[in-house]
Amino acid sequence: MIAFQVEARDGAARAGLLTTPHGLVETPIFMPVGTQGTVKAVGPDDLRAIGARIVLGNTYHLLLRPGHELVKRRGGLHRFMAWDRAILTDSGGFQLFSLAERRKLSEEGVEFRSHLDGSSQKLTPERSIEIQEALGSDVAMAFDECPPADAPRAYLEESLARTARWARRCRAAWHPDGPSALFGIVQGAMDEGLRRRSVEEICALDLPGYALGGYSVGETPAEMHAGVAFSAPLLPEDRPRYLMGVGSPDDLLHAVAAGVDMMDCVLPTRCARNGLLFTSRGRLVIRNRVHAEDDGPPDPACGCYTCRTFSRAYLRHLFQAKELLAYRLNSIHNLAYFLSLMAGARRAIREGAFVAYAREARAGWEQDEEETG
Amino acid sequence: MIAFQVEARDGAARAGLLTTPHGLVETPIFMPVGTQGTVKAVGPDDLRAIGARIVLGNTYHLLLRPGHELVKRRGGLHRFMAWDRAILTDSGGFQLFSLAERRKLSEEGVEFRSHLDGSSQKLTPERSIEIQEALGSDVAMAFDECPPADAPRAYLEESLARTARWARRCRAAWHPDGPSALFGIVQGAMDEGLRRRSVEEICALDLPGYALGGYSVGETPAEMHAGVAFSAPLLPEDRPRYLMGVGSPDDLLHAVAAGVDMMDCVLPTRCARNGLLFTSRGRLVIRNRVHAEDDGPPDPACGCYTCRTFSRAYLRHLFQAKELLAYRLNSIHNLAYFLSLMAGARRAIREGAFVAYAREARAGWEQDEEETG
Numbered sequence: 001m002i003a004f005q006v007e008a009r010d011g012a013a014r015a016g017l018l019t020t021p022h023g024l025v026e027t028p029i030f031m032p033v034g035t036q037g038t039v040k041a042v043g044p045d046d047l048r049a050i051g052a053r054i055v056l057g058n059t060y061h062l063l064l065r066p067g068h069e070l071v072k073r074r075g076g077l078h079r080f081m082a083w084d085r086a087i088l089t090d091s092g093g094f095q096l097f098s099l100a101e102r103r104k105l106s107e108e109g110v111e112f113r114s115h116l117d118g119s120s121q122k123l124t125p126e127r128s129i130e131i132q133e134a135l136g137s138d139v140a141m142a143f144d145e146c147p148p149a150d151a152p153r154a155y156l157e158e159s160l161a162r163t164a165r166w167a168r169r170c171r172a173a174w175h176p177d178g179p180s181a182l183f184g185i186v187q188g189a190m191d192e193g194l195r196r197r198s199v200e201e202i203c204a205l206d207l208p209g210y211a212l213g214g215y216s217v218g219e220t221p222a223e224m225h226a227g228v229a230f231s232a233p234l235l236p237e238d239r240p241r242y243l244m245g246v247g248s249p250d251d252l253l254h255a256v257a258a259g260v261d262m263m264d265c266v267l268p269t270r271c272a273r274n275g276l277l278f279t280s281r282g283r284l285v286i287r288n289r290v291h292a293e294d295d296g297p298p299d300p301a302c303g304c305y306t307c308r309t310f311s312r313a314y315l316r317h318l319f320q321a322k323e324l325l326a327y328r329l330n331s332i333h334n335l336a337y338f339l340s341l342m343a344g345a346r347r348a349i350r351e352g353a354f355v356a357y358a359r360e361a362r363a364g365w366e367q368d369e370e371e372t373g
Numbered sequence: 374m375i376a377f378q379v380e381a382r383d384g385a386a387r388a389g390l391l392t393t394p395h396g397l398v399e400t401p402i403f404m405p406v407g408t409q410g411t412v413k414a415v416g417p418d419d420l421r422a423i424g425a426r427i428v429l430g431n432t433y434h435l436l437l438r439p440g441h442e443l444v445k446r447r448g449g450l451h452r453f454m455a456w457d458r459a460i461l462t463d464s465g466g467f468q469l470f471s472l473a474e475r476r477k478l479s480e481e482g483v484e485f486r487s488h489l490d491g492s493s494q495k496l497t498p499e500r501s502i503e504i505q506e507a508l509g510s511d512v513a514m515a516f517d518e519c520p521p522a523d524a525p526r527a528y529l530e531e532s533l534a535r536t537a538r539w540a541r542r543c544r545a546a547w548h549p550d551g552p553s554a555l556f557g558i559v560q561g562a563m564d565e566g567l568r569r570r571s572v573e574e575i576c577a578l579d580l581p582g583y584a585l586g587g588y589s590v591g592e593t594p595a596e597m598h599a600g601v602a603f604s605a606p607l608l609p610e611d612r613p614r615y616l617m618g619v620g621s622p623d624d625l626l627h628a629v630a631a632g633v634d635m636m637d638c639v640l641p642t643r644c645a646r647n648g649l650l651f652t653s654r655g656r657l658v659i660r661n662r663v664h665a666e667d668d669g670p671p672d673p674a675c676g677c678y679t680c681r682t683f684s685r686a687y688l689r690h691l692f693q694a695k696e697l698l699a700y701r702l703n704s705i706h707n708l709a710y711f712l713s714l715m716a717g718a719r720r721a722i723r724e725g726a727f728v729a730y731a732r733e734a735r736a737g738w739e740q741d742e743e744e745t746g
Binding site: 036037038040041042043044045065066070073074075080081082292293295305309310311313314316317318320321323324325327328329 | 409410411413414415416417418438439443446447448453454455665666668678682683684686687689690691693694696697698700701702
């Protein structure tokens with residue numbers, strides 16, 4: 001199981017220490033997403049080298065392929081993917097509403113067809129917990145519904161009540177002495193009243209940690225930042241706070257300022273595969289001709305393998321030539337940047353200098369920002 | 374420039390030491406192919422880890438993208454691709470006859486259209502050498518024509534004479550005090566008379582090394598093995614002998630037995646990306662269901678990162694899920710296997726035990742060979 005300790009505060013921002021059965025995680029932390037049992041394009045050796053301490057796995061994907069029972073027979077997800085540091089798994093809820101076909105929602109759970117082979121599947125709160133415990137994740141997430149940001153008020157109320165009932169069923173199905181710490185998920189879209197109600201219902205379950213779901217689902221960044229700034233401080237001070245599926249470097253700084261401890265997003269790896277690099281001097285579009293003869297690293301302030309070893313000119317060539325190495329090297333850098341941004345935030349919080357840190361980071365991005373359109 | 378020393382002989386097989394400006398190469402050696410300035414799917418860190426000492430670059434591809442002048446301005450190919458060990462470049466001849474469009478052959482050279490953008494291009498013996506010296510390769514290859522195995526006799530004779538004239542022009546264009554040692558290429562298809570004539574013409578140029586071209590271009594493996602067994606011993610004893618574009622593990626053992634020192638082929642990396650793994654127990658088709666729950670490594674006798682770290686079950690999952698990591702891990706293993714097969718051959722030659730080594734390696738492949746069709 002896990003333990004969590006807030007070590008320093010700077011305004012609402014927190015520096016904490018999360019202890020898991022698979023090692024320590026210093027917070028605030030960005031968690032690379034390893035949907036199908038691998039963070040796309042990088043190996044566990046690369047993740048270690050950039051100092052990743054915790055990665056995500058996706059219940060929905062692993063259930064469908066290769067199957068959680070198969071992973072369990074392999075000794076669990078850590079062993080299967082050769083990752084001996086921490087793993088957090090989502091509950092499958094979010095993917096159900098974005099990927100699955102012919103979805104049928106009921107009080108019991110969700111029936112759906114696999115997007116891979118059309119096979120008939122079912123996820124319930126109990127089954128989601130069973131799967132996550134079978135995977136052996138260090139942090140399991142409650143099974144929730146994540147409605148779109150613009151859903152009608154009546155539907156949001158109905159969904160919120162169901163998510164609370166499902167959270168109670170997750171709590172009942174969960175084995176506190178098992179491999180996984182259960183985190184509850186607060187929903188409520190952009191409505192402060194609903195968010196407050198959800199916090200009350202979910203936090204009443206006295207779980208090891210809590211997450212903010214339902215952000216980055218169609219609202220504007222400003223709405224999201226305001227929503228997180230409102231919601232995060234409502235969560236218990238002594239438990240880790242996880243903002244799900246967020247976001248850009250700017251979003252991360254907003255979240256940390258609001259008191260969020262953990263974040264995840266596919267953005268750094270997905271953008272890397274599209275040739276978009278995040279740097280201390282702004283976003284860099286590697287295919288741009290300006291990089292063709294640039295012998296400098298993607299980010300002169302970065303110490304990752306990519307920046308230590310390769311030039312922009314070479315990375316541009318690899319990307320233009322569609323060489324597989326491009327995706328790995330770009331992904332290593334983007335993940336390293338997200339992790340180092342959070343490591344810097346942690347240091348700043350401990351020194352009481354987070355506001356200045358965030359201001360300087362944002363000023364840095366103005367220097368060389370390229371058009372990404 | 375290079376130096377070469379035969380350290381031990383076992384029958385016709387040789388163990389040698391090739392000294393290059395970028396380090397020592399123990400022979401016999403398999404050279405991974407880095408067509409576009411990267412060995413596909415792996416990084417220089419991976420190549421170092423498996424003990425690669427020399428890789429190939431392709432003049433044709435690098436000329437078209439990113440351009441040899443650009444690479445030269447970056448400090449040469451070693452620096453561009455962050456590979457400080459040896460590099461051999463081909464002359465572009467072979468690719469011209471397999472990839473280029475609207476090819477026009479004359480005594481002067483070959484005019485063609487780029488397969489990338491249709492642009493008009495020209496390669497001549499002089500230009501091929503200029504490009505390879507601009508890239509800074511440790512071993513440059515003469516510009517030759519490689520006719521198909523079934524070309525008519527009259528065409529083979531005409532082509533062979535032109536290849537000899539081109540080789541003399543390459544020799545004249547080459548700077549012996551420059552970065553690259555020039556290797557001549559012997560052609561002659563499956564005809565012993567033509568091969569003998571080509572050896573006489575090419576070896577008269579007194580070059581630092583010689584290659585056998587024109588194999589693995591449509592003939593049967595048995596024809597190729599017989600041809601190499603005939604041709605290799607005709608080459609000077611005191612120069613490195615390079616068999617171009619060959620081949621499978623069995624082909625490599627045949628070539629070493631004939632006295633070949635250096636080999637290259639896309640087979641291990643291409644097969645890796647198709648899920649075919651070469652092991653000490655035979656070929657393994659990773660998508661096969663039999664591997665779905667196999668916790669063993671691809672090859673229990675292999676010490677590469679892939680075999681030390683991951684199970685067949687995991688590699689099968691990655692491949693089925695089309696995860697990019699699959700291509701890297703499979704490529705690391707296949708290259709490690711090819712390199713270790715040659716390292717073992719070298720040890721055996723030094724101990725006078727190459728015949729037994731080759732017999733045992735072949736017997737090993739019988740154990741678990743899978744259908745690859």
